[in-house]
């Protein structure tokens with residue numbers, strides 16, 4: 414993109430479809446001395462995403478949101494095809510939230526058919542979702558690295574809801590020297606405690622009620638360590654029991670160190686409790702720093 418082609422962030426929100434145009438916009442903002450913020454998303458935006466945009470706007474002059482359901486981070490039996498999409502609504506929400514540019518690429522624009530370079534994090538991804546979803550974080554790291562190269566953000570905001578993802582992205586930024594400040598924003602919850610997620614739309618009325626088992630299991634874990642360190646296996650069991658009582662199929666109920674993501678023997682304040690469970694066919698995750 415030649416210099417001067419892009420308006421510097423103003424009232425009108427740009428919708429950008431190609432990687433080249435995205436880089437052009439970002440370069441233009443930076444040349445104008447503006448701080449660029451990026452909120453990477455897979456769309457079907459909800460209030461949780463908008464809280465990430467608000468955080469980015471507090472820290473930056475021009476905020477871009479990427480909306481891309483990244484095929485590379487889905488396993489063969491996962492929900493890539495049926496992942497909820499609503500482009501028009503997402504664009505309206507972004508406009509209302511003061512987003513300067515939305516990056517909305519087609520999969521073919523993001524990955525060459527013979528793409529052969531991927532980004533792999535090798536340690537933090539060993540447990541939790543990484544162990545259950547082989548290749549998932551390779552897909553996440555690859556697309557986030559690409560988005561960083563395209564949107565050239567000073568700041569990128571991710572949600573704590575995907576705790577392991579946020580930790581892995583921080584590690585990628587550190588180890589590959591991306592000049593990006595990663596901000597991890599708190600989980601936004603429905604009034605009854607359910608963590609906001611685009612996948613909540615899959616839940617039937619009954620499942621929506623049962624899904625409360627995740628935040629309740631985490632509340633139990635927090636209670637268990639409130640008075641002091643507690644054997645982590647007992648906390649894991651207690652969380653699994655709460656999930657099962659809500660007729661959820663446990664994928665994992667873990668307590669790990671916030672730094673290494675390795676299971677701890679004693680659960681203490683500052684450790685992280687994480688749960689993943691199937692509610693019907695929908696896999697939900699949630700976590701809580703104890």
Ligand code: PAF
Pocket residue numbers: 453454455481483486553556557575578
């Ligand atoms: O958390 C998500 O929505 C996705 O994993 C991300 C970070 C946008 C990468 O596709």
